[in-house]
Amino acid sequence: MSPNEQTRHYPLAYETALEPAAEWAELRATCPVATITVPDGSQAKLLTRYDDVKEMLADPRFTRKDLDGGTGNAQEGATTSAAADTSEPPFSVPRHGAEHLRWRRMVGKWFTAKRMAALRPQMTAIADQLLDEMTGRGSSGDLKAHFAFPLPVYVICDMLGVPAEDRDRFSYWSDNFLNLTRYSAQERQTAVGELVAYMSGHIAAKRAEPTDDLLSTLIEESSGEGGALTDAELLGTGIGLLVAGHETTANMIGKMVAMLLADRTRWERLLENPSLVRSTVEEALRFDVNGGFGLRRYLTEDVEIGGEVLPNGTTVVCSMAAANRDETAFENAAEMDLARTPNPHLAFGAGPHSCLGQALARTELQVALEVLLLRLPSLELDIPATDLERLEGLLVGGLCEVPVRW
Amino acid sequence: MKITVDEEKCCGAGQCVLIAPEVFDQRDEDGIVVVLAPEPPHDQHALTREAAAVCPAAAIQVHDTP
Numbered sequence: 001m002s003p004n005e006q007t008r009h010y011p012l013a014y015e016t017a018l019e020p021a022a023e024w025a026e027l028r029a030t031c032p033v034a035t036i037t038v039p040d041g042s043q044a045k046l047l048t049r050y051d052d053v054k055e056m057l058a059d060p061r062f063t064r065k066d067l068d069g070g071t072g073n074a075q076e077g078a079t080t081s082a083a084a085d086t087s088e089p090p091f092s093v094p095r096h097g098a099e100h101l102r103w104r105r106m107v108g109k110w111f112t113a114k115r116m117a118a119l120r121p122q123m124t125a126i127a128d129q130l131l132d133e134m135t136g137r138g139s140s141g142d143l144k145a146h147f148a149f150p151l152p153v154y155v156i157c158d159m160l161g162v163p164a165e166d167r168d169r170f171s172y173w174s175d176n177f178l179n180l181t182r183y184s185a186q187e188r189q190t191a192v193g194e195l196v197a198y199m200s201g202h203i204a205a206k207r208a209e210p211t212d213d214l215l216s217t218l219i220e221e222s223s224g225e226g227g228a229l230t231d232a233e234l235l236g237t238g239i240g241l242l243v244a245g246h247e248t249t250a251n252m253i254g255k256m257v258a259m260l261l262a263d264r265t266r267w268e269r270l271l272e273n274p275s276l277v278r279s280t281v282e283e284a285l286r287f288d289v290n291g292g293f294g295l296r297r298y299l300t301e302d303v304e305i306g307g308e309v310l311p312n313g314t315t316v317v318c319s320m321a322a323a324n325r326d327e328t329a330f331e332n333a334a335e336m337d338l339a340r341t342p343n344p345h346l347a348f349g350a351g352p353h354s355c356l357g358q359a360l361a362r363t364e365l366q367v368a369l370e371v372l373l374l375r376l377p378s379l380e381l382d383i384p385a386t387d388l389e390r391l392e393g394l395l396v397g398g399l400c401e402v403p404v405r406w
Numbered sequence: 407m408k409i410t411v412d413e414e415k416c417c418g419a420g421q422c423v424l425i426a427p428e429v430f431d432q433r434d435e436d437g438i439v440v441v442l443a444p445e446p447p448h449d450q451h452a453l454t455r456e457a458a459a460v461c462p463a464a465a466i467q468v469h470d471t472p
Contacts, residue, residue, distance in 0.1 A: 358420070
């Protein structure tokens with residue numbers, strides 16, 4: 001680092017919730033490898049250019065931390081890393097190399113596009129039911145609390161075979177895992193313990209009486225020749241899917257609707273042409289400035305990025321949201337173009353670790369938008385878009401509330 | 407147009423199937439890409455190129471043929 005180089009505090013400051021951090025453009029143009037101080041006081045390097053972020057995310061040499069990880073002790077993982085970093089599930093799921101690939105392919109078949117398409121009617125029914133309840137309360141309300149938040153929990157609970165009456169507990173545990181500031185260390189530890197106990201019991205129940213869900217199938221496959229997943233891995237998979245599959249999508253539904261209503265001509269265009277739903281979802285993912293902390297990579301050898309050699313041991317934070325606004329990768333990057341094609345945004349990462357549940361997320365976002373357009377065409381924001389508040393302290397990034405009327 | 411895929415790279419994201427379901431599918435047992443139409447008809451070219459462009463693992467190669 002040159003003596004004059006500035007160290008910036010990360011996350012960077014935003015003025016309003018839907019506008020990008022002012023520093024992004026400057027960093028991409030003049031300082032593609034910036035030195036940052038993260039909340040725990042340690043230093044890292046921040047990447048903001050599309051090409052650099054994509055290359056780092058996809059580089060098989062630099063995966064996640066915990067290269068010595070193995071199948072470890074689930075309890076220890078729980079107390080040390082829960083809520084510390086969403087990019088690292090707190091339980092033992094293989095994170096590296098061949099073991100990761102094997103795990104990914106076992107679980108991946110549950111998230112194929114076809115399988116997600118088959119879930120559509122069920123998702124639409126849940127979305128309809130939530131809107132019935134929301135509109136039954138009046139003509140305005142918080143879309144996040146009443147619609148965006150419960151929808152993905154209900155869907156992931158169905159996939160995991162969790163009964164409907166336990167959905168609210170799941171939602172609390174998930175929030176607890178991802179929120180850095182709302183809960184005390186004691187509360188976090190308690191929640192982790194509760195979730196581990198619940199999920200262990202749930203897995204035991206599925207082992208005793210398998211049903212047609214993801215965990216039952218993984219258990220069955222694991223009991224065969226060459227046993228595929230250990231108990232700790234099954235636990236890690238169940239918990240990882242809950243945490244990864246819930247709050248991310250819940251917040252994205254809220255942000256997507258807020259972005260579309262912030263300039264209501266976007267909403268009107270969709271009402272006129274609902275075939276734009278697919279590309280609109282992709283554009284909302286690209287356009288989202290609230291993408292969260294960014295994914296970390298830990299360099300285990302020297303690597304050159306953006307013309308600079310970073311030494312072994314460096315922590316690199318890849319800002320996918322900043323990369324998604326890079327003018328060199330997206331024409332008119334500052335415009336929300338509902339018909340943008342192709343749209344190779346990095347919201348789900350890239351390469352061997354790109355989001356396992358992305359087909360699920362896409363399907364949920366599409367269904368949410370379709371149902372809202374159909375049921376509540378008069379939808380509008382109930383406060384000026386500039387008054388929307390970012391949810392601070394949540395690693396995945398979101399809005400506190402999405403107040404709407406219809 | 408000819409398509410080749412790298413199964414080793416494929417991460418099972420399913421974007422290709424969502425965009426061009428007549429050209430791509432995923433294997434039931436692991437979610438890995440399957441090419442249904444290695445030489446897709448003209449009306450599928452644009453979607454095929456889009457699928458290749460957005461593949462998060464860059465596992466799809468499109469080769470132009472005369």
